[in-house]
Amino acid sequence: MGFASVRRAELPTPTPVCAPSPRPVPLVIDLDGTLLRTDLLLEGAVSILRRNLFMVFAMLLWLPRGRAYFKRKVAERATLDIATMPSHAELLAHIEAERATGREIVLATAADALMALKVMQAFPVFDRVVASDGIRNLKGEAKALQLAALYPQGFDYAGNAAADLPVWVRARAVIAVEAPTRVTLAARALGKPMQEFPAASRARALVKGLRLHQWAKNGLVFLPLVLGGRAGDPAAWGLALAAFLALGLVASASYLLNDLLDLPHDRAHWSKRERPLASGRLPLATGIAALILGLAGGLAVAFAAGAAVLAGVLAYLALTLTYSAWLKRVPMLDALTLGSLFTLRIAVGVAAIAVAWSPWLLTFSMFLFTSLSFAKRHTELRGAAKRGRFGKLSGRGYQSADEPVVLAFGIAAGLASIVIFILYLANEAFRHAALAAPLALWMFPMVLVLFMGRVWLLAGRDELHDDPVAFAVKDRPSLALAGIAGLAFGIAAFGLPQGLLPAWGL
Structure with a gap:
């Protein structure tokens, strides 16, 4: 046949008394990026690699045999939960309204028929599926020809990509669903009746997916500058800044990777389902591209900053990957790992500016950030219980009884x-002669007591964000405490003007 075409079984209907009026032309809906705010081929490939990373070698052998063959092989092995995948609610409402008028609703997709049939089962609005069959890739011109042959009386078509333009050429009416600007302009130029479902900003979704606010954590690389007595050295600041940038780029890439690996669990989570990749606001292809560029850029900056910084960043990346693949599902060890990742940031700062290592400082960091990691898990457990989800926490090794x-x-x-x-x-x-006013550091324990007390107090009240760091950068009292701590470090490094508070030795 050259393509897969399946009709939904229909119940017999009584013979009408009078001749029926002509049925309206079919409404044909694309799948990837249109009905679903994701790409099933990429979703399937990620699900396979999530279970077995070595399957990448098998995929490389499938590719030379064509896209249709590759899609069939991925469809045969992928484990996907279609029901939790992000769909376009407004488009679905439009489809249901049109179906109520008696229109035939067709799902026409370049995805493999095995996946398309699962979508048809999950969305009972479709009367027919037309899809790739493992031999022919039903995309672009191929899809346009098949639909024109099936529906010579005409059809309306909803799509989202440049590959849909040949289909729109043969369609009676155009429905552009969250299409890029250039695609929308090209569709308008066809001069046909057109309906648009505009897209939200993908750039904003990418920024959110990169979690740039988490770069605040990388400020720890500057801590050795102050405590090591090199706050007045411009060269040291330059090296620390390079380490900050390298860690930021690698961290953002690792967040995207973690979100890719966690897609099924995030979509089942009450708040994480709104993350850019899980919600579909950030396309998987864009997320994967940003991941690769972030890793490459971060490692390049680390290499330029020196062998010690590169080694530290590679250690951070290795631990992050191990955490994403395994450690985040091991109770207690997951929080300790997150604390270690924070401490590695300080170690990278020490390596960047070549100051003496402080076991006290590194141990302090480990315990502080392990505590904040436990606060995150505590909030997740409380949130799950509040929503009636008892038992094991999705994607984690904790149970509700562990709270x-x-x-x-x-x-x-x-x-x-x-x-x-x-x-x-x-x-x-106080043994660091390079510190101008070490007594100012005594302000920090008091700030720390107030901050930790606030975090755990709000955690007990269910008022803490999933991520305490994300909470802290938006919480005014926490920002005020951070300002006081920063002032104390500044005074410790540079001192106060001469004659000010001389009795305190500052």
């Missing part, structure tokens, strides 16, 4: 971090 243990370990780790910083002040900070 008291997570709470206890989180608060204990936070208190330990405060004690360790005080011990650092008492045993090491």
Whole structure:
């Protein structure tokens, strides 16, 4: 046949008393990027690699045999939950309204028929599916010819990409669904009746997916500048800035990778389903491209900053990948790993400017950020219980019964971090002759007590965002505390003007 075409079984209907009026022309709907805000081929490939990374070699062998063959092989092995995938609600409402008038609704897609039939089962609005069959790739001109042959009386077509332009040429009316500007302009130029479903900003979705606010964590690379007594060295600032940029690019890429690996779990989560990739606002292809560019750019900057920085960034990347692939599903160890990733940022800062290592500082960082990681898990457990989802937390190794243990370990780790910083002040900070006013650092433990207290207080009230760092950069009291801490570090590094508070030795 050259393509797959399947009609939905229809119940027998009574013979009408009078001759029926002519049926309206069929409404034909594209799948990827139109009905669904995602790409089933990429979704399938990611699901296969999620289970077995070595399947990438099998995929490389499938590709030379053609796109249709490749799609069939992916469809045979992919495990996809169509029901949780993001769909276009406004388009679906339009389809249902048109179906109520008696129009035939057709799903025509370049996706493999095995996947298309699953979509047909999940969305009962379709009367027929026309799809690729493992031999012929039903895309662009091929799809246009098949639809013209099936419906010589005409059809209306909803699509979203440049490959849909040949179909629109043969269609009676154009429906552009979240199409890029250049595609929309080309469709308008056809001079046919046209309906548009505009897209939200993909650039904004990409920025959100990169989680640039998380770059605030990379500010830890500047901490050794102050505590190591090199805050007045412009060259040291340049090296620290390069380390900051390298970590930021690699971290953003790793967030995208984590979201790709976590797609099924994120879509089942009450808040994570709104993430750009999970919600479909950021196309998978765009996310994968940004991931590759971010990794390449971050490693290039790290290489330029020196071998020590490159080694630190590679260690950070390796631990991040291990966390995404395995450790995030191991209770307790997941929080410890996140604390280690924060501490690695300080280690990269130390390596960048070549100051002495401080075991006190690194241990303090480990306990502080492990506490914040437990706060994140505690919030997720509380949120799941609040929504009636008891048992195992999706994508994690925790169960609802673990909440008291997570709470206890989180608060204990936070208190330990405060004690360790005080011990650092008492045993090491005042030995740095390069610090202009080390006494100012005593302000930091008080700020830390107030911040940790606020985090855990709000966590108990269910008022904490999933991510304490994302919460802190938007929370005014937390920002005020950060300002006080920054002022204390500034005074410690540079001192106060001469004659100001001389009795305090500042």
